[in-house]
Amino acid sequence: MSFVIASAVVLTTAAAVYWYVNRHKPLKHILSELRYTLDMQGAGAGGLIDDWINVWRNRVVLPDASNKIAVITGGGRGIGTEVIRGLLKANMRVIMGIRKPEMAKKMAQTMQNGENLEAFKLDLKSLKSVKEFARNVLDKYSEINLLVNNAGVMFGDYELTEDGVESQLAVNHLGHFYLTHLLLPALKIGGRLDRLSRIVNVTSCAHYPGKIYFEDINMKEHYDTTAAYAQSKLAQVIQLNLLFSLYNKLVYTILMAFKINMT
Numbered sequence: 001m002s003f004v005i006a007s008a009v010v011l012t013t014a015a016a017v018y019w020y021v022n023r024h025k026p027l028k029h030i031l032s033e034l035r036y037t038l039d040m041q042g043a044g045a046g047g048l049i050d051d052w053i054n055v056w057r058n059r060v061v062l063p064d065a066s067n068k069i070a071v072i073t074g075g076g077r078g079i080g081t082e083v084i085r086g087l088l089k090a091n092m093r094v095i096m097g098i099r100k101p102e103m104a105k106k107m108a109q110t111m112q113n114g115e116n117l118e119a120f121k122l123d124l125k126s127l128k129s130v131k132e133f134a135r136n137v138l139d140k141y142s143e144i145n146l147l148v149n150n151a152g153v154m155f156g157d158y159e160l161t162e163d164g165v166e167s168q169l170a171v172n173h174l175g176h177f178y179l180t181h182l183l184l185p186a187l188k189i190g191g192r193l194d195r196l197s198r199i200v201n202v203t204s205c206a207h208y209p210g211k212i213y214f215e216d217i218n219m220k221e222h223y224d225t226t227a228a229y230a231q232s233k234l235a236q237v238i239q240l241n242l243l244f245s246l247y248n249k250l251v252y253t254i255l256m257a258f259k260i261n262m263t
Ligand SMILES: NC(=O)c1ccc[n+]([C@@H]2O[C@H](COP(=O)([O-])OP(=O)(O)OC[C@H]3O[C@@H](n4cnc5c(N)ncnc54)[C@H](OP(=O)(O)O)[C@@H]3O)[C@@H](O)[C@H]2O)c1
Pocket: 073, 074, 075, 076, 077, 078, 079, 080, 097, 098, 099, 100, 122, 123, 124, 125, 149, 150, 151, 152, 153, 154, 171, 202, 203, 204, 205, 262, 263
């Protein structure tokens, strides 16, 4: 009984503090933020349980991929670095799209087959930069076998890019959408019936509570950074579902798109 009373007191106090801090906001915004906070915690917990249950399925299989070309966004740190390490180990040539391309030289020295790593400048906040990056890649490589849309930002302050797009949507989704579109011809050429080209979007379980704010895509009316992240990750999933439905229906399927979710 005392546990129930203590829990009720804690929850009521937390709700009162939350309301006080956010009292200048309309109730609908407070409730929406609360829903996202709870849903994200739920999605994260679900993802962790899922990981735990399926841990026995984890395998790192690196079949030889000599002469194959991979393009990855980001990778100077975090998950992307480890993906690059694996791709190089599998003998792929890896091209990084990164804001500071000079970093690649240092990275290459620490990795097996580092001589197969190269980098071009890419800032996903700018569609102009995405176009330049794609041109640099395509000038050198007419065939691509793998595109990993990895770079991402999470929970920043409200910011519009030079193209007038909310920054999380711009970096996580729009820049990658445009890049995928520009590299698609080379991915098609790189694909064979017996070795499909692949597009990997590094999404997040944050897409589960996400919704697309079609009426206010930049979320100007009310910016909730959690909701913006969820929207951007949901958009990445929708993009791949669309690609999959487009290409999977072709008889000569040479391109396969799939997504990976991360907790
Ligand atoms: N870590 C997690 O728990 C987690 C969970 C779910 C999903 N994810 C997703 O996994 C992906 C990688 O996450 P991470 O944990 O490795 O993140 P991280 O360590 O923060 O690395 C993010 C990468 O994105 C790059 N990046 C950021 N803004 C960029 C821009 N405007 N243009 C080009 N590159 C940009 C960064 O480059 P700089 O070095 O130049 O900043 C960095 O290489 C992201 O898409 C993230 O949403 C991560």
